[in-house]
Structure formats: structure tokens, C-alpha cells
Amino acid sequence: MKGEEEYLIALFSSVSHAMKAEKILKRAAISHKIIPIPRQISSDCGVCIRFLPEQKSAVLQALGPVVTVKEVREFRAGQ
Numbered sequence: 001m002k003g004e005e006e007y008l009i010a011l012f013s014s015v016s017h018a019m020k021a022e023k024i025l026k027r028a029a030i031s032h033k034i035i036p037i038p039r040q041i042s043s044d045c046g047v048c049i050r051f052l053p054e055q056k057s058a059v060l061q062a063l064g065p066v067v068t069v070k071e072v073r074e075f076r077a078g079q
Contacts, residue, residue: 004076008056010049010063011037011071018047021067028062030055038075050075 012018018034025032032051051059056072063069 006053007050007075007077008053008059008072009035009038009041009075010051010059010069011041011073012048012067013070015046017067018049021049021063021069024062024066025049025051025059028058030058030062032059041073 010018010021012021022032022034030051032049032055034047035050037046037048049059053074060069060072
């Protein structure tokens with residue numbers, strides 16, 4: 001739909017892993033946003049990290065040695 005931005009979201013096995021990932025991405029100056037996991041993905045309470053598709057390799061490279069990313073999914077703002 002027009003006006004919806006496409007993002008990727010990184011899912012983690014726990015909130016603590018997501019918070020650790022956020023700190024790593026901040027230190028690496030990689031633009032991101034921590035958001036609640038969208039309902040259509042999971043009804044559990046939790047958070048994930050949203051970022052632009054062109055940043056996928058930088059995000060995975062920064063997190064890879066320290067935090068395991070459970071899954072990366074496409075996400076449209078406004079879903």
C-alpha cells in the first residue's frame with residue numbers, strides 16, 4: 001500500500017537478547033528502533049528490532065558474534 005514503509009525485524013529468543021542487540025547496534029551507529037513484536041507474528045509479549053532492508057548485512061554482522069538472531073522477517077509499518 002502507498003505510504004507504508006518496508007522494514008525488516010529481527011526476532012530474538014528473549015527480551016534480554018533484544019536489549020543486548022539494541023546496545024550493540026547503538027555502539028555500531030546502525031539506525032534501528034526497538035518495537036513490540038507485531039501481533040500478527042506473535043501474541044507473546046516481547047520486543048524486536050526494526051531496521052531498513054539495506055541494513056540487513058550490517059545488523060547481522062554486528063550482532064553475529066554476540067547475539068543470536070532467531071529470525072529476520074519483513075514488516076510494513078502500519079500493518
